[in-house]
Amino acid sequence: MREPVVLEDWDVEEPPPRERPAFWPVWFWPVLVWMPLDAWHERLARDLPRLAPDALARGQLSPEALAWLATAWVLVAALAEAGVYGMLWTARGARLPLAAATVAVVQTGVLELIALRVLDFGRAVPGPVAALLAGARALAPQGQAGAALAVAFGGAGLLALARCALFAAFQASLARRRWREAFAITCGVWLVSHVAQWWLLELFMGRSVFGSSITR
Amino acid sequence: MASGIVTKINRIALLLALALFVALGAFWWRERTRDYETPRWPAASFATLVPPADAMPTERWIVAVNPGCAQCVARLAELRRRSEAWTADAALGVLLVDVKRRPDSLVVGAGLDAGVWWDSLGAWRSRWGHRVYGETMVFGPDGALVRVIAPAGEVAPAAR
Numbered sequence: 001m002r003e004p005v006v007l008e009d010w011d012v013e014e015p016p017p018r019e020r021p022a023f024w025p026v027w028f029w030p031v032l033v034w035m036p037l038d039a040w041h042e043r044l045a046r047d048l049p050r051l052a053p054d055a056l057a058r059g060q061l062s063p064e065a066l067a068w069l070a071t072a073w074v075l076v077a078a079l080a081e082a083g084v085y086g087m088l089w090t091a092r093g094a095r096l097p098l099a100a101a102t103v104a105v106v107q108t109g110v111l112e113l114i115a116l117r118v119l120d121f122g123r124a125v126p127g128p129v130a131a132l133l134a135g136a137r138a139l140a141p142q143g144q145a146g147a148a149l150a151v152a153f154g155g156a157g158l159l160a161l162a163r164c165a166l167f168a169a170f171q172a173s174l175a176r177r178r179w180r181e182a183f184a185i186t187c188g189v190w191l192v193s194h195v196a197q198w199w200l201l202e203l204f205m206g207r208s209v210f211g212s213s214i215t216r
Numbered sequence: 217m218a219s220g221i222v223t224k225i226n227r228i229a230l231l232l233a234l235a236l237f238v239a240l241g242a243f244w245w246r247e248r249t250r251d252y253e254t255p256r257w258p259a260a261s262f263a264t265l266v267p268p269a270d271a272m273p274t275e276r277w278i279v280a281v282n283p284g285c286a287q288c289v290a291r292l293a294e295l296r297r298r299s300e301a302w303t304a305d306a307a308l309g310v311l312l313v314d315v316k317r318r319p320d321s322l323v324v325g326a327g328l329d330a331g332v333w334w335d336s337l338g339a340w341r342s343r344w345g346h347r348v349y350g351e352t353m354v355f356g357p358d359g360a361l362v363r364v365i366a367p368a369g370e371v372a373p374a375a376r
Contacts, residue, residue, distance in 0.1 A: 084233075087226050087229055087230055088230070090222065090223065090226045091223075091226060091227065091230055192237065195241075196237060196240060199240050199241060199243075199244035200240070202244060202247070202248070203243065203244055203247060204347075
């Protein structure tokens with residue numbers, strides 16, 4: 001009598017876990033964080049005298065110190081953003097390493113810097129291409145940010161979308177989940193945070209902290 | 217065990233964030249749907265720091281200035297400079313806003329034909345619903361608001 005053939009239950013087995021998330025090696029992280037922060041500092045040092053003349057007029061901080069303070073704020077904001085995503089992933093039963101996610105936020109923030117650069121070019125060559133890349137803010141007159149809604153959503157362009165997509169890819173890799181899920185979370189957070197920004201700007205606009213560039 | 221606590225804390229934090237977002241939205245909606253008074257010049261609650269000139273101008277250009285706002289002061293200086301070329305039918309004035317204690321009129325200088333006023337009760341913000349420092353409110357001879365010019369808007373007086 002022949003032995004019964006036992007089929008291996010290979011098709012219902014859990015897939016083997018990936019060895020480690022595909023991300024930059026830890027020793028390279030300081031470089032990955034420093035390079036974008038340096039670019040942010042350069043940008044802020046140039047723009048802050050225009051954006052926050054009140055802070056400079058009070059004379060408590062030098063323009064250079066204010067630029068470094070604002071750059072540190074970029075890093076703190078990245079840490080907070082990574083923390084929010086970490087919380088959301090925890091609620092979904094996955095773990096997002098905070099430090100690596102912070103590096104990813106800082107890295108993808110470079111796309112916002114590129115968008116700002118596009119705006120610089122857009123001033124010289126105004127057109128729908130700049131708006132497509134950097135959002136409708138590219139069409140606003142120079143020095144006028146427009147209404148709160150325009151300020152909050154004026155940056156919604158292809159580069160913002162690319163940032164969401166790229167950050168979702170990092171998250172998917174770090175949390176070991178599908179990109180589609182990570183992209184949905186990223187877009188949701190982007191939408192909610194920008195709606196909150198819109199509401200806050202409308203409630204507080206005109207106060208000196210926002211300067212007078214925001215008009216009704 | 218530790219993982220369970222983390223999950224619980226995480227859930228509470230997310231619920232708090234959600235509650236904060238909803239509260240912000242409710243507050244925003246309440247502010248947005250509120251009926252504000254139509255501005256009229258001068259409002260009874262404004263205190264005169266420097267009385268206006270006797271001549272009755274066709275238009276009063278009132279700049280909302282907060283002494284702590286450097287951009288407002290710069291805007292006022294720009295308007296003063298340009299108003300030198302205006303004819304007598306428009307007068308420039310200042311409304312000091314969001315100032316709790318009675319300010320010194322000298323914070324905005326002298327020589328403003330429409331006077332310097334202090335919004336002592338915060339009517340500009342709470343009753344008129346205005347929020348933008350450095351905006352210019354143009355009032356007609358009857359005190360009715362004709363238009364509001366944004367801080368970076370064009371400042372030429374209306375065609376006469």
